[in-house]
Amino acid sequence: MLLENSQPEPYRIKMVEPIRLIDREQRQARLAAAGYNVFRLEADDVYIDLMTDSGTTAMSANQWAGIMTGDESYAGSRSFTKLTQAVRDMLGFEYVLPTHQGRPAEHFLFRTLVRPGQVVPFNAPFDSTEAHVSIAGGTAISCVAEIGYQPSVEHPFKGDVDVQKLRNVIEGEGRDNVPLIMVSLTNNAGGGQPVSMANLRAVKALADEFAIPVYFDAARCAENAYFIQQRESGYANRSVAEILKEQFSYAEGCTFSCKKDALVNIGGLLATRSRALYEQVVPLLVLHEGFVTYGGMAGRDLEALAIGLREMVDDRYLQHRVGQVERLGDTLLAGGVPILRPTGGHAVYVDAAAFLPHVPRSEFPAEALASELYLEGGVRAVGLGSLAFLKEEPSTGAVSAPRLELLRLAIPRRVYTDSHLAAVAVALIRVYQRRDAIRGMRIVSAPPMLKHFTAVLAPIEVRDEAVAECREVMV
Known part of the structure; x- marks a missing residue:
């Protein structure tokens, strides 16, 4: 497990910022109000935020x-x-x-x-x-x-x-x-x-x-x-x-x-x-x-x-930083979660296509998985798959999906401890254990470019009336 192989951080923590885990009913309401797009969630409604490693560093x-x-x-x-x-x-x-x-x-x-x-x-x-x-x-x-x-x-x-x-x-x-x-x-x-x-x-x-x-x-x-x-x-x-x-x-x-x-x-x-x-x-x-x-x-x-x-080139810092990502990846693999191997330096990338093989690429499995992870543990991650990289030929309208369908768990630098990431692993493994019940997403509205940042989505099983309410809330 992740904690068993932990290494002490090569720094001391001198300031703390409170975080909270809101209950599941609240998370469900927040996600619906956000059009099932985790980019639209309020940061205060997120427990552990692995959306990006960009601009989220704890400075020295x-x-x-x-x-x-x-x-x-x-x-x-x-x-x-x-x-x-x-x-x-x-x-x-x-x-x-x-x-x-x-x-x-x-x-x-x-x-x-x-x-x-x-x-x-x-x-x-x-x-x-x-x-x-x-x-x-x-x-x-x-x-x-x-x-x-x-x-x-x-x-x-x-x-x-x-x-x-x-x-x-x-x-x-x-x-x-x-x-x-x-x-x-x-x-x-x-x-x-x-x-x-x-x-x-x-x-x-x-x-x-x-x-x-x-x-x-x-x-x-x-x-x-x-x-x-x-x-x-x-x-x-x-x-x-x-x-x-x-x-x-x-x-x-x-x-x-x-x-x-x-x-x-x-x-x-x-x-x-x-x-x-x-x-x-x-x-x-x-x-x-x-x-x-x-x-x-x-x-x-x-x-x-x-x-x-x-x-940024301090060898001890980089050893811990990359090692922390690797430990999270190893814990997920031990729980059966399919990830892109070997783990990257800044993130663990979950193979969403292998995680949800029953969800067609046209129903955005990475976004469906991002929603489920937030519902399960208040963890925010980002889909990097069909919604982000879908290609459409303007002259013919033909659409092609990217070759990889990934959910990125990006680790902010010097922010979370291994115990935080252990909680992430537990939540994602629980989602994996009920993966067969997860359904895909459909687009309610989206811009022509960079869709995944602002798209409004809805679970496939949601009725048209609920979708209309969702759109009204987003407006």
Whole structure:
């Protein structure tokens, strides 16, 4: 069990925040009022919140101390100078453009480099990243290795790019139609799986052959470096900081949602070696985020981020953080719950298709499972399956489901103890034991893009009258 293999946290807890578990009848009412979409739940109605690891970090004493010394100057902030130096020291990029989170950085990158009709190869794009490519007029293409689509098979680097797939895309589309290659570290869309250093070298070599720049989605780059240290030959005796620096040596730049591995509650950046790209993005940054030396952040946020970039590579912290996720995964496996193996660095991904094989993909098994987990234990997790990644061909109306149907249990950094995660495991195992009685969901209303964030859903068995009431409540 999870608690039997627990390791003490490599930190002391100096502040606490009360949480409460409301009773099942209340949870049922809250879920119905939220249109059976856990994104719409009030945080106070959630007991243990594993929806995301983004912006949910508990910051360190040094970061909180840094906040008090943040420089709020509009231009030339010394906190920005500290951030720039931290990026150069840790990642190796000369030019730094701060944003309030990762999405503006993606917007600026794709808006600048992608023209209508072009394609952007990835290992696998996350839904919001893919949307930014689409808005720029491009198409994101997944080139992840086939092993990444086999949830039950153990493999150390399921986030690797299939280099032959990548070559086929470049040669099939033509070099001029591929403005950049993007690699997510780790691969969030495919279970938080890492990318090997050997694969990054191979991608870089192919990109150089065609003179195409490589950019990283760096949200969980420190966890990726830790997996390389633990799993790849030749890296066991190197520090995570050293491995991190080598990773980025194979990229022209990165977008970075710093709300993940960089240990802050808000913040992001676009970093690059290209002065030409930097100069193109600066006017967009000023227009949409703020001046170039603060972007979308306050000086105190810049200060906390500069510290977080240095703290994120602490080997003891990463050993505990990744180990905590692994222990939760092992406990669920022992209870019979099918998960994507091996566990990722930031989350356990439940194989919702294997958990609910009787629920067709058109009835959104991941969302059905998310609802049931909330009802059972007040735990909020997020579905990453048909609702998030469904593809519709505009010309024909043909719909295709993604190859993976996952429920993500994302673990906030330095927030929950193993006893919290033991409660999560108990709740999910109970749901698994009554899985045959679970039914699917249908869409009541949803926007055309990024449906899973705001869709109103209803259980298949709910009568039309109840659905109408649900819609009225949501309005």
